[in-house]
Amino acid sequence: MGRAPSIDEDALLKRLTEVFRRSGYAGASLTDLSSASGLHRASLYHRFPDGKPGMAAAVLDSVERAFGAILEPLNSEDDLSGAVEEMARRVGRFYDDGRLGCVLDTMTLRGAPDDIRARAARLATVWLAAMADVARRAGATPRDADRRARTALVSIEGALVVARVLEDPAEFQLALAGLPRTLLTGSD
Amino acid sequence: MGRAPSIDEDALLKRLTEVFRRSGYAGASLTDLSSASGLHRASLYHRFPDGKPGMAAAVLDSVERAFGAILEPLNSEDDLSGAVEEMARRVGRFYDDGRLGCVLDTMTLRGAPDDIRARAARLATVWLAAMADVARRAGATPRDADRRARTALVSIEGALVVARVLEDPAEFQLALAGLPRTLLTGSD
DNA sequence: GTCTATATTTGGATAGAC
């Protein structure tokens, strides 16, 4: 009989996201996803009729929503510095201060379905656009603003990889601390 | 009967490396490895009795040897700038100008055996040490030299991720172009 | 040293009871 406390959608997505972030698309087995969520395989299929690709898609949707909140401070009209600092804090929380990887990295290896990779690319584009916009408001030319945003994304993604390889989350903290300067002054 | 032209060790490792770089450890199936190498599964097991973990270990060994050659220019006593530029050229070739990923990234997700992850960490450490050494010879304090080396590694790994996600290898070219300044002047 | 099997295990997915 039904025994599980019926995990709610948000908590479920959070657990699944964690697995995909740590293991990548190919490495995230249904066994992993099942034990992380506390739901048996068949229950996961009930929630996600498209199976693992559907779970990955839902995870990317939820990450997109999370980034809506992460990037929201960048909309502030004044105090650009405070806005970027707040974004950095939220990014830090999202990546558990460097202990969790990025879906842009882990879910884009070969083996992941094409639409998953496309979704990841779109997420990157949204993030870049938001950072470029704040750079532009800080006085950068459109071209320079795009460059600053890319530099920022490179430093974050690179720091997450290095933090994982060296098992030293501190590397990620440094990347976050450098964001205001990268985006607002363009010195890199 | 035996039909294969008996691929030599170096070429074999190169093919296997490419698969692991593109697909990650979990995503690299024996079917992939077999078709990439032109050897049937059983033949791969003949060469690597430890199976897939053994193949991955051999791949990391060969990448370590490749880095021996990539980092060799950094030993030059004078013309540090030329030395770093030559290293950057070799790094560019190794990553096929940004079209191939890094084993440090793709082989360190959860699912890879622990000793693979340890080997990757060691490789990162060797690379960092070589870059820090050239920074120190350019006048940096030991502490600053370590920081410059980490910044360089972060920019390379981050650029490879961004290049893959956006399908734009140009991002990687920029990271390479920035190496001399990052390592020799410390402006970042 | 490579091949053609074949064994074994794991992963992805469904059916149907409750």
Add this chain to the structure above:
DNA sequence: GTCTATCCAAATATAGAC
């Protein structure tokens, strides 16, 4: 909406011929 049970395909791995 979750479960048990099962199916099928794919992945890892081995045996033995050539």
